[in-house]
Amino acid sequence: MSKTDKLRALPSVDEVLRSPGLAGLRDRLPHRRLSQWAKESIQFCRDEILAGKVDQNDAWLRQIVHLIERRQQADSGQAIQQVINGTGVVLHTNLGRAPLAKAAIKRMEQATGYANIELDLESGRRSKRGARVARMLAQLVGAEDAVIVNNCAAATMLVLQATAFGKEVIVSRGQLVEIGGGFRLPDVFVASGVKLREVGTTNRTYLRDYEAAMGEQTGAVIRVHRSNFQQSGFVTEPSIDEMAALDRPENVPVIDDLGSGCIADLAALGLAEPTVSASVACGTELTLFSGDKLFGGPQCGMIVGRKRWIDPIRKSPMMRAMRVDKLTLAALEATVEIHLAGRAMDELPVLRMLAADPQSLRDRCEKLIQTLPDQRCIDVVSCESPVGGGAIPGATRPGFALKVYGRNANRVARMLREGNPAVQTRVTDDAVWVDVRTIATEEMENLRQRLADVLGQVEVESDE
Numbered sequence: 001m002s003k004t005d006k007l008r009a010l011p012s013v014d015e016v017l018r019s020p021g022l023a024g025l026r027d028r029l030p031h032r033r034l035s036q037w038a039k040e041s042i043q044f045c046r047d048e049i050l051a052g053k054v055d056q057n058d059a060w061l062r063q064i065v066h067l068i069e070r071r072q073q074a075d076s077g078q079a080i081q082q083v084i085n086g087t088g089v090v091l092h093t094n095l096g097r098a099p100l101a102k103a104a105i106k107r108m109e110q111a112t113g114y115a116n117i118e119l120d121l122e123s124g125r126r127s128k129r130g131a132r133v134a135r136m137l138a139q140l141v142g143a144e145d146a147v148i149v150n151n152c153a154a155a156t157m158l159v160l161q162a163t164a165f166g167k168e169v170i171v172s173r174g175q176l177v178e179i180g181g182g183f184r185l186p187d188v189f190v191a192s193g194v195k196l197r198e199v200g201t202t203n204r205t206y207l208r209d210y211e212a213a214m215g216e217q218t219g220a221v222i223r224v225h226r227s228n229f230q231q232s233g234f235v236t237e238p239s240i241d242e243m244a245a246l247d248r249p250e251n252v253p254v255i256d257d258l259g260s261g262c263i264a265d266l267a268a269l270g271l272a273e274p275t276v277s278a279s280v281a282c283g284t285e286l287t288l289f290s291g292d293k294l295f296g297g298p299q300c301g302m303i304v305g306r307k308r309w310i311d312p313i314r315k316s317p318m319m320r321a322m323r324v325d326k327l328t329l330a331a332l333e334a335t336v337e338i339h340l341a342g343r344a345m346d347e348l349p350v351l352r353m354l355a356a357d358p359q360s361l362r363d364r365c366e367k368l369i370q371t372l373p374d375q376r377c378i379d380v381v382s383c384e385s386p387v388g389g390g391a392i393p394g395a396t397r398p399g400f401a402l403k404v405y406g407r408n409a410n411r412v413a414r415m416l417r418e419g420n421p422a423v424q425t426r427v428t429d430d431a432v433w434v435d436v437r438t439i440a441t442e443e444m445e446n447l448r449q450r451l452a453d454v455l456g457q458v459e460v461e462s463d464e
């Protein structure tokens, strides 16, 4: 049979829609949706025929109905769902970075309906969006003022554009980074309308390099914190204190793109990360950071610093395109309150997880194993949990994990991932590792059930 004949044998959209096999879907779904899927499915078969991939001549109707059913199933699943994070990576970008504090979730719920996002309840007049949270945030980090945008990437673009449009921004060659997802500094400079003025070398940049580049055309100086890679060996660069003290005209700000947004000193956990207040205190004009990294809040970008620089940013036409919604503001307000009250280590999941001591993690693992019906191929092992997500590159915390041995680690990992609730794990050394550092206490029972389920199906490695 020729291709033309095969194509002729394909049913029409009408025939497909009338077919008895679709009766169920016909009753439940709008006609337009069903006919769209019918057209797509017929087209799929047509392409297969043209590509010479099928030798079938009949039964097209049955196959097309099947294709439509598959499309319908794929479409009815919930795309975004809860995932138990068994990777141990505290700030996991693919899993939405920082889990929110309970107080932040509650506050967000209160804002889901109408909320006084731009209304002063006392006077009944319009008020500035996010005025209270900006005030509290400024107070928290010792800055004069603050504005909040969608993420730190937006903050970077907005700040570059508002401070140095058409002018040069000086940056060290060692800091011309790619943050990820195509966010590469040189491109960001172009998109923000500023000229890149690179100084120094990849490994060594001195204060005098910045000084030599400074001139009429200079709009700003920026320091970009290395939050996703490390440099070691023959390297040097000025500290942010030294950069803030640079001799420069008063219309040239020093901008610190800090990224991770660390508020409390984490040295006690063996983690060296510069704090926002230190960046502000040393005299930089503007400091930028994310809300959902070490700050432990919702996704947003924060710009803190001198009022004289924040004012024009707030008035920039780009600001409107980058402003956050009521849910983000509500969650952020509660998160800032927690920081201000000094309760961050107790109430912010990110910090609690980072601080969790190895012994308590081991206890949780052992308690869980004891309640499993089949304990043959699971064990408690020590591990290192990475901080992850654009904060403190290479840093890990010592902890404990459940290690599942079995014939096929990838299959076990997939079973855990595809069940409900999904469990994301790490596969290393032909075993599945479930690091409990990033699993909330209230998720442990769900994890136990999922593990019990899956272990029942895993073949045990035999000794022979």
Ligand SMILES: *Cc1c(COP(=O)(O)O)cnc(C)c1O
Binding pocket: 151, 152, 153, 154, 156, 179, 224, 225, 226, 227, 228, 257, 258, 259, 260, 289, 290, 291, 300, 301, 389, 390, 391
């Ligand atoms: C993470 C990071 C960003 C981007 O922040 P998002 O909130 O993800 O947009 C920018 N700069 C630095 C230094 C970062 O670490």
